[in-house]
Amino acid sequence: MKRTALAALFVISGLSVASAQTAPRTEEFVQKVAISDMYEIQSSEMAASKTTGPTRDFAQTMIKDHQKTSGELKQLVSQGKVKATLPTALDDKHAQKLKTLQSAGNDKLAAQYQQDQVEAHTEAVNLFQAYANGGDNADLKQWAAKTLPDLKHHLEMAQKLSK
Numbered sequence: 001m002k003r004t005a006l007a008a009l010f011v012i013s014g015l016s017v018a019s020a021q022t023a024p025r026t027e028e029f030v031q032k033v034a035i036s037d038m039y040e041i042q043s044s045e046m047a048a049s050k051t052t053g054p055t056r057d058f059a060q061t062m063i064k065d066h067q068k069t070s071g072e073l074k075q076l077v078s079q080g081k082v083k084a085t086l087p088t089a090l091d092d093k094h095a096q097k098l099k100t101l102q103s104a105g106n107d108k109l110a111a112q113y114q115q116d117q118v119e120a121h122t123e124a125v126n127l128f129q130a131y132a133n134g135g136d137n138a139d140l141k142q143w144a145a146k147t148l149p150d151l152k153h154h155l156e157m158a159q160k161l162s163k
Helices: 002-019 026-050 053-078 092-103 105-134 138-161
Strands: none
Touching: 026 053, 026 092, 026 105, 026 138, 053 105, 053 138, 092 105, 105 138
16 A cells, blocks of 8 residues: 555656746856747737738737846846846747748738737747746846746737637
């Protein structure tokens, strides 16, 4: 009986450890966040200029909110609270996504943008959650935790928009 309970406890704890997301290193987190913000801003500027209604409203909110988070991240780095180098351009993955969005044409752009936003915000929520829970820089962890509710709200908005 004890062996079965102990084995079950081991399996349960093993599963929870295996399923827990490992926090990225500070440099990696900063790179991913900065690139994500750049992509959000650029794709949302495109969507805001080529769509109407709720999609345009959402895009304008994304521009404003992601400019804010970009500014906050830059401030943490410039103040020396976070030792990392901020990227100045999109990585290949996000550059390709932007290119795909550009070539979607006005009739399909809204649907592509909405789909991309759900994906991007799902990734962002997971990234910020992992860093807030286990990051190695106290100031950045605090910022990630403070920013996470807004990202979760963005994800909810994107999911509603894409329905």
